Amino acid sequence: MTLFGLAIQERFAAARQIADAVLFEGYVLYPYRASAAKNRMRWQFGVLVPPAWGQSSGEHHDQRTECLIEPRADANLSIELRFLHAQRRTVQQVGPDGGFAAVDALELPDRVLVPWDEGVEERVELVLPVAASAGAGLVLPFDRAEHEETEDVELDDRVCGRLVRRRARIEGEIRVRTTEIPGPYRTLKLTVEVANTSGWKPDPGVDRDAALPYALVSAHVLLGLDTGSFLSMTDPPEWATGAAASCANLRTWPVLVGERDDVVLSSPIILEDHPQVAPESPGALYDATEIDEILALRTSALTEREKREARGTDARAGAAVDLVDSLPPEVWDRLHGTVRALRENTGPSGASGPTTLIEPGVPGEQGESGEPGTDRPWWDPASDAGFDPAADRVLVDGRSIGAGSRVRLRPGPRRTDAQDLFLHGRDALVEAVLHDVDGAVHLAVIVDGDPGADIRRAQGRFLYFQPDELTLLEDA
Structure with a gap:
């Protein structure tokens, strides 16, 4: 060595x-x-x-x-x-x-x-x-x-x-x-x-x-x-x-x-x-794919008997329990979440407002809009009424795609999630057409053969792709 x-x-x-x-x-x-x-x-x-x-x-x-x-x-x-x-x-x-x-x-x-x-x-x-x-x-x-x-x-x-x-x-x-x-x-x-x-x-x-x-x-x-x-x-x-x-x-x-x-x-x-x-993570909770706030809240709800069992199970488990027990209020506030997306805010005059990072749970720092000192929303909520995910359609290569369309997935090279690339060439059913506040269109799909399809529909947890990442097969 x-x-x-x-x-x-x-x-x-x-x-x-x-x-x-x-x-x-x-x-x-x-x-x-x-x-x-x-x-x-x-x-x-x-x-x-x-x-x-x-x-x-x-x-x-x-x-x-x-x-x-x-x-x-x-x-x-x-x-x-x-x-x-x-x-x-x-x-x-x-x-x-x-x-x-x-x-x-x-x-x-x-x-x-x-x-x-x-x-x-x-x-x-x-x-x-x-x-x-x-x-x-x-x-x-x-x-x-x-x-x-x-x-x-x-x-x-x-x-x-x-x-x-x-x-x-x-x-x-x-x-x-x-x-x-x-x-x-x-x-x-x-x-x-x-x-x-x-x-x-x-x-x-x-x-x-x-x-x-x-x-x-x-x-x-x-x-x-x-x-x-x-x-x-x-x-x-x-x-x-x-x-x-x-x-x-x-x-x-x-x-x-x-x-x-x-x-x-x-x-x-x-x-x-x-x-x-x-x-914001306070330390090792041994489930990095979970949300720390949820883990910490659940851990703090353990009984004293359960905490004794955890401390006797493993030294690392005991350290996780002791960590949650010792969290000060300011750390709990920070665990509540942070929005890291940076977006330009536009006021009534069209001038750009300040770009902020939102930290919910810290009172007195910002208005409901997420912009400090104002209650002006950064998008027009009334505009949501003009969209219907179940009925909206989008044109791809001159062909209309919407809920019920059968498509073939072709994730583009800009994708940074390797798991999406594993779906390249798979067929799927479009469940909804969604528009975000930036004007981008996203198609919610369920992949053919997904054993959890019914659960995904019930919970509204779909996979999302942009129009240029799909090829229309046929309409249901």
Whole structure:
């Protein structure tokens, strides 16, 4: 292993705030107790299981990242593989004879200790010359040794039990190679594969829990260039669109992180380029795809008994509960939301008003319109009466499209959400034609074969595309 240089360490440190949200996504969910149903089926993202378990379960033992790089001469590539190593924790209580026996729970005044799988963060750090990965590339093995430790649990200055933690041996490989891409500029396709090569063999009849101690959980990689840059996979320059389309990413997706485009996070959760953690977020609540205010409100409603269970489930769960309990009023106000869209406000005279960021929940700072010191709306509410989403039509290539039209989806290159690109070529039914306050038209659709179509209609939760991203098939 080679130590990272200071410069790349600093860039990776900035990217780890996003990477941590990926690493611990779903680690322990509200209500933060091991007894909760949602915490009994954990770790759904980026789990690389031993090959023998993958053959019988259909889960995967490897992931592949492919992206485009423009390295300068003598550039070095830094790789940081990050994953959680499941550490099985059992609880033992002191018996009448002074010996220890396993129990389902150990009651203490401040917590209730129960068996649980903790996640130990592991990193594999490498630095290598980009030139060294040409041709057949490099295969870089790594391993993590088995480990066992005990922790005494005391009550009233006497040992009443103990926690026993065990980690299994894990083995894996990082495979790196680069391929020249023809074009007007020197560009390489970078391929980084991560594979679990552990030789663990499952006994007949065992379930997924038996395989988790030998798995790489929430596995993802950070990639960095000391000189040079990465190209966006969702919005590449026009000359590189063909090369970007040829990149095959399996069970992971690379996005640019930071300001210099020299660091990429390849994540099992689909993100957009340059993702950010909301500055209003008070800290880790282990569900980065949820709204912090909702999580905090729910957590604050837990009973004292439930909070004791959470603190005994996991140290991180206990920290989340303590964090919510300690939030001051000004943080609760900030959690209520912020509108980041910048829009020009136009007054009665046609002059432009000030552009503001709205922070609802902070009294006395703004009028109902969201513009400080006024109650003048930034759009005419009466104009909404002239639209009917169910009856409105829009012309696309001279053909009328509206609710009931059957269309084929063709998301454009301006889309930054990779999930929309996965729908390219799928057929869908238009449910409504919507107009926003800026005059843009959006078509609400439901994709053919969507098993949740009825729920989407009932809740009004559709997928939205612009007219030039659709092709009319036929009218229902």
